[in-house]
Amino acid sequence: MIIRRAISAACLLVWAVSASAQTPPPKAAGGDAADGAYVWNAMQGEKLVALGARGDAARGEITFEICQGCHRTHALGRPDGSYPRLAGQHITVLIKQMTDVRAGRRRNDVMLPFIDKHVASPQDIADIAAYLTKLPSPPNNGRGPGSDLARGQKIYEADCVSCHGQGGQGDAAQFYPRLNGQHYKYMLHEMIQIRNGMRGNSNPRMVEVVKTLNDADLEAAADYLSRLPTGQP
Amino acid sequence: MRCAPGLGLLFALAVMAGAARADTAALVASQCMACHGDGGNSVVPMFPRLAGQQAQYVAKQLRDFLTGKRKNEVMAPSLAQFKDADVDGLAAYYAAQKRTPITPGNDKLLAAGKALYDDGNTQSGVPACVGCHQPEGLGNDRYPGLAGQHPGYAATQLQQFKSGARNNDRAKVMRAVAARMSDDEIAAVVEFLASLP
Numbered sequence: 420m421i422i423r424r425a426i427s428a429a430c431l432l433v434w435a436v437s438a439s440a441q442t443p444p445p446k447a448a449g450g451d452a453a454d455g456a457y458v459w460n461a462m463q464g465e466k467l468v469a470l471g472a473r474g475d476a477a478r479g480e481i482t483f484e485i486c487q488g489c490h491r492t493h494a495l496g497r498p499d500g501s502y503p504r505l506a507g508q509h510i511t512v513l514i515k516q517m518t519d520v521r522a523g524r525r526r527n528d529v530m531l532p533f534i535d536k537h538v539a540s541p542q543d544i545a546d547i548a549a550y551l552t553k554l555p556s557p558p559n560n561g562r563g564p565g566s567d568l569a570r571g572q573k574i575y576e577a578d579c580v581s582c583h584g585q586g587g588q589g590d591a592a593q594f595y596p597r598l599n600g601q602h603y604k605y606m607l608h609e610m611i612q613i614r615n616g617m618r619g620n621s622n623p624r625m626v627e628v629v630k631t632l633n634d635a636d637l638e639a640a641a642d643y644l645s646r647l648p649t650g651q652p
Numbered sequence: 653m654r655c656a657p658g659l660g661l662l663f664a665l666a667v668m669a670g671a672a673r674a675d676t677a678a679l680v681a682s683q684c685m686a687c688h689g690d691g692g693n694s695v696v697p698m699f700p701r702l703a704g705q706q707a708q709y710v711a712k713q714l715r716d717f718l719t720g721k722r723k724n725e726v727m728a729p730s731l732a733q734f735k736d737a738d739v740d741g742l743a744a745y746y747a748a749q750k751r752t753p754i755t756p757g758n759d760k761l762l763a764a765g766k767a768l769y770d771d772g773n774t775q776s777g778v779p780a781c782v783g784c785h786q787p788e789g790l791g792n793d794r795y796p797g798l799a800g801q802h803p804g805y806a807a808t809q810l811q812q813f814k815s816g817a818r819n820n821d822r823a824k825v826m827r828a829v830a831a832r833m834s835d836d837e838i839a840a841v842v843e844f845l846a847s848l849p
Contacts, residue, residue: 481794484783484784484794484795485783485784485825486783487780487783487784488772488779488780488781488782488783488784488829489772489777489779489780489783491780491783492783497774499774501774502774529777532824532825532828533779533825533828535823537823537824538823538824538825
C-alpha cells in the first residue's frame with residue numbers, strides 16, 4: 420500500500436513537473452492568483468453573449484462533431500482522464516470554460532484550435548452547451564483505486580461540499596461544476612493544475628482550498644468524488 | 653387544355669434537366685475520367701477516388717479550385733473547361749457512383765491505422781478521426797468520406813495540411829490535426845482508410 424502510494428505520488432509529481440515544464444503559466448492577468456483585474460466569474464464579453472443566447476441542442480449536436488474526436492460520442496470523455504466528460508455538465512460551466520479557453524484565461528493548447536474564435540461563434544458555444552447539458556452521465560466514469568475513501572469523504576465534506584454540494588452536483592448559477600460522473604484522473608489532474616497556478620481561470624477560493632491539500636489528500640478526494648452517484652445533474 | 657401551360661413548363665424543365673445531365677456526362681468524359689477513372693474509381697494512386705464522395709465536399713473542392721483557394725497544376729487545364737454552374741452537377745454525379753474496393757498496400761499497418769482513426773492519440777492531442785469523418789469513414793454533409801481512398805493521395809493531402817501547403821480546410825481545423833500527426837501515423841491511417849469499403 421505504502422509503496423503503491425509512493426509510486427502514484429511520484430507519478431503525480433512527474434506529471435505535474437512535466438506539465439509545468441511544457442506549459443508556461445497562463446498569460447491572463449492574475450491567473451489563478453487573486454488579482455484585482457481578474458474576476459473568475461465575471462459576466463462580460465462573449466461569455467455574456469453566449470450565456471444570453473438561446474442555445475439550440477439540435478444545432479449543438481452537429482456543431483459538437485468537431486469536439487467528439489477527443490470528448491467522444493455522447494461527450495463521455497475518457498476514463499484515462501485525458502479528456503473530461505462533458506455530458507450533463509451545467510450550461511454556465513460549459514460556456515465559461517469554452518470562452519475562457521478562447522480568451523486565454525484558461526490555458527489549453529490542445530483544445531484551442533477546435534474552439535478558437537474563427538471556428539465557433541458565441542451562438543455555436545451556446546448551442547453546444549445546450550446539447551451537452553441534456554446528455555446522460557452514466558456511472559461508467561474512470562474511478563480511483565478506492566484505497567482511502569474515508570479520508571476522501573472527510574476532505575470533501577470539510578472543504579468542498581459547501582460549493583460543489585453533497586452529491587457533487589455543483590451549482591449552475593455560481594459556475595460551480597458538476598463533479599459526479601467525472602473521471603478520477605481528470606479531476607486529480609485539474610486539482611493539481613489549479614494548486615500549481617496552471618489552470619488560469621479558477622475561483623480564487625478554490626485555489627486557496629487545494630493549496631492546503633497534499634497529493635494524497637487530492638487523490639482521496641478525487642477518488643471519493645468519482646464514486647458519487649451520477650444521477651444528480 | 654387548362655393543363656397545357658403546366659405541361660409545357662414541365663416538359664421544358666425535363667429537357668433542361670436532361671441537358672444538364674448530358675453536360676455533366678460530357679464534362680466527366682472529356683475532363684475528369686482520364687485521371688479520376690470510370691465512375692470516379694481512379695486507379696492511379698496520385699488521383700483521388702471520387703466515387704461515392706459526399707456531394708457537398710466535391711462541390712466545395714471544385715469551387716475552391718475555380719477560385720484558387722485550392723491549387724493543383726494537374727487540375728488546371730480541366731478547370732479551364734468548366735465553370736461554377738457545372739459544379740453541382742459534377743458533385744451529384746460522383747456522389748451517386750458506386751465505390752469499388754481497392755487492395756491495401758500494407759496490411760501490417762491496418763491495426764495501428766484503425767487505432768488512430770477510432771481513438772486518436774491522447775499523448776500528442778490528435779483527435780480520433782471518427783469524430784468528424786464518421787464510422788466506416790463515410791463522412792457526412794459536413795466532412796468528406798475517406799473510405800476506399802488511395803493511400804498515396806490521402807498521405808499527400810495529410811502532409812500538405814501538415815505543412816500548410818493545402819489550406820482550404822474549414823477554420824484551419826484539419827491543419828491543426830495534421831500538424832500533430834507523425835509520419836508513421838499518417839502512413840498507418842491511410843492504409844486503414846484504403847481498406848474501408
